[in-house]
Amino acid sequence: MVRLGQEQHPSTHFGRILIRGAYHEGTNTDILIEGNRISRIAPRIELEDEPAEVIEAQGMAVIPGLINTHTHAAMTLHRGYGDDLPLMTWLEDYIWPVEAKMTELDVYVGARLACLEMIKSGTTCFLDMYMHPKQTARAAEEMGLRAMISYTLFDQGNAERAALDRQRSAEYLEYFSTLSDRISFNLGPHAIYTVSGEQLQFCHEFAQKHGVKIHLHLSETQGEVEECLRLHGTTPVRYLERLGILGPNLILAHVVWVDDEEMDLLAKYDVAVVHNPASNMKLASGYAFKYEEMKQRGIRLGLGTDGCSSSNNLDMFHAMRLASLLGKVWRFDSTAVSAADIFASSTSIGADILSIEAGRIAEGALADLCLIDLNRPEMTPLTNLTSNLVYSASGSCVDTTIVDGRILMRGGHVPGEEEILAQAREVARRIIPQE
Structure with a gap:
């Protein structure tokens, strides 16, 4: 198994991702992604020798994208x-x-x-x-x-x-x-x-x-x-x-x-x-x-x-x-x-x-999901996750974003984001009249 660390590119894709210990439906849960689908949800999933990225998700909640x-x-x-x-x-x-x-x-x-x-x-x-x-x-x-x-x-x-x-x-x-x-x-x-x-x-x-x-x-x-x-x-x-x-x-x-x-x-x-x-x-x-x-x-x-x-x-x-x-x-x-x-x-x-098979954390659903950092003031205490998400949270609470079984963001960082921001500023300076 390969554990995703700071030295590893967040979008590395082995075809299998194991999310370990995420908060889901009131308990800590493992979620296995194979290809672009959620293949298994269980209290504990063991993978033996097959390669997978493991995301240690204690202190995080998993939600549909x-x-x-x-x-x-x-x-x-x-x-x-x-x-x-x-x-x-x-x-x-x-x-x-x-x-x-x-x-x-x-x-x-x-x-x-x-x-x-x-x-x-x-x-x-x-x-x-x-x-x-x-x-x-x-x-x-x-x-x-x-x-x-x-x-x-x-x-x-x-x-x-x-x-x-x-x-x-x-x-x-x-x-x-x-x-x-x-x-x-x-x-x-x-x-x-x-x-x-x-x-x-x-x-x-x-x-x-x-x-x-x-x-x-x-x-x-x-x-x-x-x-x-x-x-x-x-x-x-x-x-x-x-x-x-x-x-x-x-x-x-x-x-x-x-x-x-x-x-x-x-x-x-x-x-x-x-x-x-x-x-x-x-x-x-x-x-x-x-x-x-x-x-x-x-x-x-x-x-x-x-x-x-x-x-x-x-x-x-x-x-x-x-x-x-x-x-x-x-x-x-x-x-x-x-x-x-x-x-x-x-x-x-x-x-x-x-008409897409997403929007749910369920076996067989598309692996489009997010991990929410629960160790933030606005997410504490966790009396009701849905209420916190709607009334308290902002996008800055998102730690990890996965789409189609691929990690697009980990630890709040998207590869190449600095270049994207720089290009956008340059175009805006050209097309927007300056006051």
Whole structure:
């Protein structure tokens, strides 16, 4: 057996990893990873002479890797730029002009920074929507994360752009088929106000034919709902039903402004919804996300950070805490949006939304998991691990991150992180106007 020490590279991979003595379900447990799966969970596992990396995990808790179901990864480069402005001023005068200057290489650098931040804060899989998706895929592939990456469609009723997006959808589908099993493809029509109804129907037909997901912003602001009523005579969810594109492969981000009948429709068609509390609050899009009402209807609810331009970090612990606290305060109900429910949205339910066999510490599950340092003030005492994770912890509590059976971070350090940070600073200095 090989014990992982300071002299050994954290990403060394023997095909077998033994996690020794991690806190799991109230007791200390050994977990054996073989290949990219959890093969055995037991109080004590002996390996005899077969090679394996052994991680001594006493004083640590093992949890499923967190799943961020709505990101714009390369927008890490926009962090802290254009804050505290009205939404349209922020978009039109700050974000869009910077994005117009970004090259494919810039997107790659920004996505690598995002991957680094996610690895260091315990996220093992993310659902992304941004330009130059090949570059985000390249970054995720190199960094070792699991990712579902959208090709963003944005035709605004322009027939030529719509035709180009249809052509590119097929080309990207073929390209992504050449990547590892960790990286998957989906379509990302941006929103109902930037994508025509005909193009949304194309996305539905394409997704049905090829078995991919659709990732769409919907009902994020009151203004979006009012515009939909003006243009289409109905509200956004009803508009999608009219188009015939509601279904279990549809993942909707935000969904703040919906009524009871619309939630019934989402449940009827098994549509998944992703809550993004940080960006909703920061951009003042709305705060009364109907988590409890959707959960009671059986709607699958994931959790996302959104992009760093509107949430400023990709720390899912931060997102979990905001989601639970916000869900309580606007209802004046301290029992609403429990820590257990929010943790499930960030792990097992997120995995179900993305159709991956992760989000659980279980034999046979994908080996996407984290070790949490329990010897920290914010994790002490350990009265309730889930409560500590949601209400107390931050990404800095993560000691080790494993994805697909490979150690990506050990002891809080990711190989090459200094270079990634330096490159990101250099690109940001070039594309962000200096005050």
